[in-house]
Amino acid sequence: MKYYIIAGEASGDLHGSNLMKALQKEDVNANFRFWGGDLMHAVGGALVKHYKERSFMGFIEVIMNLSKIFKDISLCKQDIESFSPDVLIFIDNSGFNLRIAKWAKQKGYKTNYYISPQVWASRAKRVHAIKRDIDAMYVILPFEKEFYKSKFNYDVTFVGHPLIDAIADRTQVDEFEFRNDYLLNDKPIIALLPGSRKQEIKKTLSVMLSLVDDYPNYQFVIAGAPSQEYEFYKTFINKQNIRFVPNKTYDLLSVSSAAIVTSGTATLETALFKVPQVVCYKGSNISYQIAKRIITLKYISLVNLIMDKKVVTELIQNDFNTKQLKNELDIILDPYERTKFFINYYELEKKLGGKGASKKTARLIFNSLRD
Numbered sequence: 001m002k003y004y005i006i007a008g009e010a011s012g013d014l015h016g017s018n019l020m021k022a023l024q025k026e027d028v029n030a031n032f033r034f035w036g037g038d039l040m041h042a043v044g045g046a047l048v049k050h051y052k053e054r055s056f057m058g059f060i061e062v063i064m065n066l067s068k069i070f071k072d073i074s075l076c077k078q079d080i081e082s083f084s085p086d087v088l089i090f091i092d093n094s095g096f097n098l099r100i101a102k103w104a105k106q107k108g109y110k111t112n113y114y115i116s117p118q119v120w121a122s123r124a125k126r127v128h129a130i131k132r133d134i135d136a137m138y139v140i141l142p143f144e145k146e147f148y149k150s151k152f153n154y155d156v157t158f159v160g161h162p163l164i165d166a167i168a169d170r171t172q173v174d175e176f177e178f179r180n181d182y183l184l185n186d187k188p189i190i191a192l193l194p195g196s197r198k199q200e201i202k203k204t205l206s207v208m209l210s211l212v213d214d215y216p217n218y219q220f221v222i223a224g225a226p227s228q229e230y231e232f233y234k235t236f237i238n239k240q241n242i243r244f245v246p247n248k249t250y251d252l253l254s255v256s257s258a259a260i261v262t263s264g265t266a267t268l269e270t271a272l273f274k275v276p277q278v279v280c281y282k283g284s285n286i287s288y289q290i291a292k293r294i295i296t297l298k299y300i301s302l303v304n305l306i307m308d309k310k311v312v313t314e315l316i317q318n319d320f321n322t323k324q325l326k327n328e329l330d331i332i333l334d335p336y337e338r339t340k341f342f343i344n345y346y347e348l349e350k351k352l353g354g355k356g357a358s359k360k361t362a363r364l365i366f367n368s369l370r371d
Helices: 010-026 037-041 059-064 066-083 094-107 126-133 144-152 162-170 175-184 198-209 230-234 247-255 265-274 285-294 301-305 322-332 336-351 356-369
Strands: 002-007 031-036 046-050 087-091 111-114 138-139 191-192 218-223 242-246 258-262 275-281 313-316
Touching: 002 066, 002 094, 010 037, 010 162, 010 356, 031 037, 031 066, 031 087, 031 191, 037 046, 046 066, 059 230, 066 094, 087 094, 087 356, 094 111, 094 301, 111 356, 126 144, 138 144, 138 247, 138 356, 144 301, 162 265, 162 356, 191 198, 191 247, 191 265, 198 218, 198 230, 198 258, 198 265, 198 275, 198 322, 218 230, 218 247, 230 242, 242 247, 247 265, 258 322, 265 275, 265 301, 265 336, 275 322, 301 336, 313 322, 322 336
Parallel strands: 002 031, 002 087, 031 046, 087 111, 111 138, 191 218, 191 258, 218 242, 258 275, 275 313
Antiparallel strands: none
16 A cells, blocks of 8 residues: 655654554555655655745734745645555644645545544634545544534544654663763753754743853753754753753653753653653744633643643743743752652553553555445
C-alpha cells in the first residue's frame, strides 16, 4: 500500500515515525511519502518537505507567512496527485491538514486523521469540516472520544497515547555516562524545556534562566530542540551553572529533579517521566489577546486537562515572571509537595490507556484498506 503522511512539527515527526514502523509490521509492502522530519526519514520513504521549513507559531507569525503557506499547500496537492496514495494520514497540524483534507476528499482519496486537532480547546466548529472530510479519526486523549460524540455525534476511535510507547521503548540512559558527557557536575538537575520554535524559545528561556543565581546547589540544563541549532541557544548561555543538551530531552528528563516546561506535548512527556514541573507560556501580546478570546479551557497544559484538575501550576503571559517562577520552583523542590506530583502522575498514566497506540492505529488503518 502507498501511504502519504503529513506531520508539521517535532512531536508529529516522533509520532509519525512510530506509526510508520507499526505500519511496516502490518504491511510488508508499505511505501511512504511524507511531510515530516528526521525521525520519519530514518524509517524510510521519501521526505517531501521538512517541518523546520514551515514552523510558524502564533496568529501574527502565520499571517506574515501566508504566501509561503499557500505555496506549500499547492505543492502538497500536486505531490499527492503524482504519488496517488491508497490513503492520506494527517497528524495534528490542523491549519495545513484540514485544507488538504477538504481537497483530498473531493478528489476521492481515503482520508485518516491520527492525533486530533485541539478542536475541544478552540474553534470547535472545525469538527463539521472534519466530519465531512475525514473517513476515520484516531484520537489519543481520553476525553476526546466523548467530546466528538456528545457534541457532534461523530464516532472516533481512542487508541491511547503514543508517548507511552515512545518512552517505554527508548534505550535507557546510563546516568553516569550522560553526566560525564554533558553536565557540569553531580549537582541535581533542573531541566529547562523552552519549546521547539524560535519565537517561543525567545519568549521563555531568558525568564527560566533568570533563576540560575538563586539556586547554586542545582544546575540548569537546557533541552535543545531538534529543530534548532546550538548557535541559536548560545546567546542565552551566559553563566557557569547552565548546560545545554541537544536533542536528548528524554535522557535529560530521566535524570532530572524538576523541570520548567513550555506548554505543549512536553508537559505530558515530563509527567510521564514523573518529574515535578512548572508549566509556562508566553507569546506575542497580540497573539495572546486573540487566543484568550477564542480558547475556552480552564487549563492550557495537557496534564491538567486530562486530569481535569490542577496538578501542575501554569504561569501564563504576564504571570510568567522571575518572582512567580521562583515561588513555584521552590514548591516543586519541596519533598512533601513532590509526593503529590508522583501520585497524580501515576493516575494520569492510567487514564492514557497504556501501551500500543501506534500498533492499534496501524492495524486499523491497514485493515480498513485491505477490507
